Amino acid sequence: MKARQYLSADGLFQLVRQGFGKIKEHRPMNIEISLEDALMSGFAMFALKDPSLLAFDRRRTKPENLGRVFGLEAVPSDTQMRTILDEVAPESLRPLFKAVVQQLQRGKELEKMRFMGQYYLASLDGTGYFSSKKVHCEACLQRANHRTGEITYAHQMLGVALVHPDQKTVIPLMPEPIIKQDGETKNDCERNAAKRLLAALHKDYPGLPLIILEDALSANAPHLNTLKQYKFRFILGVKPGDHTYLFEYVAQAHSAGKTTEFERVEAGVTHRFRFLNEVPLNESNPEVRVNFLEYWEIKGDQTQHFSWITDFTISETNAFDLMRGGRSRWKIENETFNTLKNQGYQFEHNFGHGQNNLSVVLALLMMLAFAVDQAQQLACQLFQAAWHKAGSKRFLWERMRSLFYELPLASMAEIWRAIAFGFHIEGRIVIHDTT
Secondary structure (H helix, E strand, O other): OOOOOOOOHHHHHHHHHHHHHOOOOOOOOOOOOOHHHHHHHHHHHHHOOOOOHHHHHHHHHOOHHHHHHHOOOOOOOHHHHHHHHOOOOHHHHHHHHHHHHHHHHHOOOHHHHEEOOOEEEEEEEEEEEEEEOOOOOOOOEEEEOOOOOOEEEEEEEEEEEEEOOOOOOOEEOOOEEEOOOOOOOOOOOHHHHHHHHHHHHHHHOOOOOEEEEEOHHHOOHHHHHHHHHOOOEEEEEOOOOOOHHHHHHHHHHHHOOOOEEEEEEEOOEEEEEEEEEEEEOOOOOOOOEEEEEEEEEEEOOEEEEEEEEEOOOOOOOOHHHHHHHHHHHHHHHHHHHHHHHHOOOOOOOOOOOOOOOHHHHHHHHHHHHHHHHHHHHHHOHHHHHHHHHHOOHHHHHHHHHHHHHHOOOOOHHHHHHHHHHOEEEOOOEEEOOOO
16 A cells, blocks of 8 residues: 555655745854754654653654654754744744645545535634643733732634535644734734634635634624625524524514425434525624524434524525534534544643743644644545554554654654554564555
């Protein structure tokens, strides 16, 4: 079994290293560790799922595999890495995320994420990854306890990933840090971060027809206007408590017989729909018209209820697809943030904070390593075979780290083959690949 040249771990690692090489050096000449090596070392730490910067630092005693697999010429100490990365501009990492998506496009693999024939679902959601009452930097958000005055410092981000209802794989794009902006004294917020993120998506992926998926907090007139400004389609959650006027309007229309209701039953599950097109968003913005979709999933005596607004004209033909698209929003939480927190990436561990950008840069490098893993999961049969043999991501990462540390290797493909097909040692590693 051969790994795909450009969508294998080794091909993607080379792509990442080339991207790091294009980032401008911010330090004077005569440096011991290049910026490219410092960034690639941070990426390697997350690619190998090391639990801490100190654990990665121990690999400096056996740097050969880091050189052969990740192309490192010099491996920084933990202190050197923190110092160098603290001054890196987070925005300089944006082209790396774009490069991974472009590689999937070239390989025709991104087509697996296509939805309703021509679109791609982009799910947005915010999350926190750092909180402390002592450690902080210039970019930290600050929350004061109104009773004690005690300050809590935090870092958050607005994540975005391409998702699909039939795919466990998600493709994370460059998240938007929710941090104090340059020259600002007030905290940043998710709404402002969303404006920056949508502008960046429009600029980075002009040829990618996106459907934006978000929760009920985003279903407001200013945000809808921003989506329309960038010509994004949308499916946004709405709730009765947050959108009272909208739900009352639909209820009155239902009483007047103006809504459309229908059901379909599949595998013992009843899918019940109600929809109404051209509904005013709220009382303050009656000129903002949306299309309303309500859905009940009934399994025996269990019922789940969901509701969305969209700019797609709803019909009995497309309501089921729109429902599946809307429910895919949770993949940003379940398949992205929960995976980063619970499947070996140590998302909430403080790898280092620094005074300027270190915390954000490390979070972005972790997300980039996750993007590379997800690209392999979508497109690389060798990775898929190793994962299947290991049985779980956690055990896959354990086997990967063990082999990487103990055996001389020429590539990451050797690790995946060893895990997938077994190996023995006769002066060199012999892989039992029977395919």
